[in-house]
Amino acid sequence: MSVVIIGGGQAGLQVADSLRGGGYTGAVTIVADEAGLPYQRPPLSKDYLAPGADPAPLPLRAASFFTGKDIQLRAGTAAVAVDRAAKEVTLQDGSTLPYAHLVFATGAANRALTCAGADLPGVHGLKTLGDAETLHTALSGARDVVVVGAGFIGLEFAAAARARGCSVTVLEFAPRPMGRALSPAMSDWFAAAHAELGVRLQLGEGISHFEAGDGGRVGAAVSTTGARYPADLVVVGIGVVPNDSLAAAAGLETGNGIVVDEALRTSDPSILAVGDCASFPSIHAGGLSRLESVQNATDQGRHAAQTILGPPSAYTELPWFWSTQGSLRLQIAGLSAPGDSTVLNGDPATGKFSILCFRDGRLAAVESVNSPGDHLGARKLLAAGRGPSPEEAAAPGFSLKAYARQAAPSFV
Numbered sequence: 001m002s003v004v005i006i007g008g009g010q011a012g013l014q015v016a017d018s019l020r021g022g023g024y025t026g027a028v029t030i031v032a033d034e035a036g037l038p039y040q041r042p043p044l045s046k047d048y049l050a051p052g053a054d055p056a057p058l059p060l061r062a063a064s065f066f067t068g069k070d071i072q073l074r075a076g077t078a079a080v081a082v083d084r085a086a087k088e089v090t091l092q093d094g095s096t097l098p099y100a101h102l103v104f105a106t107g108a109a110n111r112a113l114t115c116a117g118a119d120l121p122g123v124h125g126l127k128t129l130g131d132a133e134t135l136h137t138a139l140s141g142a143r144d145v146v147v148v149g150a151g152f153i154g155l156e157f158a159a160a161a162r163a164r165g166c167s168v169t170v171l172e173f174a175p176r177p178m179g180r181a182l183s184p185a186m187s188d189w190f191a192a193a194h195a196e197l198g199v200r201l202q203l204g205e206g207i208s209h210f211e212a213g214d215g216g217r218v219g220a221a222v223s224t225t226g227a228r229y230p231a232d233l234v235v236v237g238i239g240v241v242p243n244d245s246l247a248a249a250a251g252l253e254t255g256n257g258i259v260v261d262e263a264l265r266t267s268d269p270s271i272l273a274v275g276d277c278a279s280f281p282s283i284h285a286g287g288l289s290r291l292e293s294v295q296n297a298t299d300q301g302r303h304a305a306q307t308i309l310g311p312p313s314a315y316t317e318l319p320w321f322w323s324t325q326g327s328l329r330l331q332i333a334g335l336s337a338p339g340d341s342t343v344l345n346g347d348p349a350t351g352k353f354s355i356l357c358f359r360d361g362r363l364a365a366v367e368s369v370n371s372p373g374d375h376l377g378a379r380k381l382l383a384a385g386r387g388p389s390p391e392e393a394a395a396p397g398f399s400l401k402a403y404a405r406q407a408a409p410s411f412v
Helices: 010-021 063-068 129-141 152-163 184-197 245-249 294-309 372-383 390-394 400-407
Strands: 002-006 027-032 071-075 079-083 088-091 096-098 101-104 108-110 144-148 167-172 200-203 207-212 218-223 228-230 233-236 240-242 271-273 278-282 287-289 320-325 328-334 341-347 352-359 362-369
Touching: 002 010, 002 096, 010 027, 010 294, 063 071, 079 245, 101 294, 129 152, 129 233, 144 152, 144 228, 152 167, 152 184, 152 233, 152 320, 167 218, 184 200, 184 320, 184 328, 184 362, 218 233, 271 294, 328 372, 341 390, 352 372, 352 390, 362 372, 372 400
Parallel strands: 002 027, 002 101, 027 071, 101 271, 144 167, 144 233, 167 200
Antiparallel strands: 079 088, 088 096, 108 240, 207 218, 218 228, 278 287, 320 328, 328 362, 341 352, 352 362
16 A cells, blocks of 8 residues: 655645554655755745845755655656556656555646746746745845736735835736735725835736846836836746646546545546645535635645545535735635625724625625734634624624624634
């Protein structure tokens, strides 16, 4: 018996950790294409870029974890083929690994920008420790920064660049920032908050092409409106695509990721997929969903281990997210959707408030700014299937945190 895990991120390491915690005694091997110990990625767009920061990696697990739990880490080599009939994985170095169960924890890759000039020196993505190290150094000499994309990563970097004294322009083709993740009211608040930080947020304005400047490096960004923005440093954050090509080549079902069932098994029951690369049936989204979050990666890692150990069960964990943009900490519990009605709780002028999202009269999601108590209460309520009505939430003096203590005392 052996388990091979392809991917050394949060999801892959959690599978290995939970297998050992559950008493699995067979061989466990993690294949990670980056050299060195697997590291935490969330700080890359925030803490690592701060003035005076040292962008040193924060390991997900110490070296002693792998030796102590008898987990083999094959770092610095990629898996290149899966032979399902032979139950064998071939690595880039030519070696092979047999498996009884295989877990894809391959994550996602930055969506590529294909416009003219996208390959100019000074145009960067932000995904790896190497990217963060390069950008930390580049910010020291940058003056005019352009960010393409107003999602979480783009706005986290924009806030960090402003803190480093740079002039920052964000180009976003959509009409509002973080539009896929947030309610319109919260998107609008963040747009105003970034403007107060000095970020120039150009909405409804995408990138047309880049122009070269002195020395052949990027010198300007030209938007879809024809406007020209000086740029000696560009960061592209236009989303990610799941790393599912290896699974597809092995004949597994894919579609916006590797398609899995409620127990996180692929179309081959001896192969599972977890984390950013997995498209799973979500009771919270009402269909197949692919989530990009540390919470989902770790929770699915635990669940995949349980599926391997048996007996299998349905994955139903509540999704939650966070994003730190300068002094603004956004936390989201649940999944909002277009058409949700919203109720404001708190005063946005104070920079500390929540927006409750309702669907068919039931609480579906809560978006909180600098309100960790509200966020924790929302998670407990949503996990318990409880929540206030829109009318209760709109009543004067309503406190989400206090309501959660009363409505779900065993969960708070």
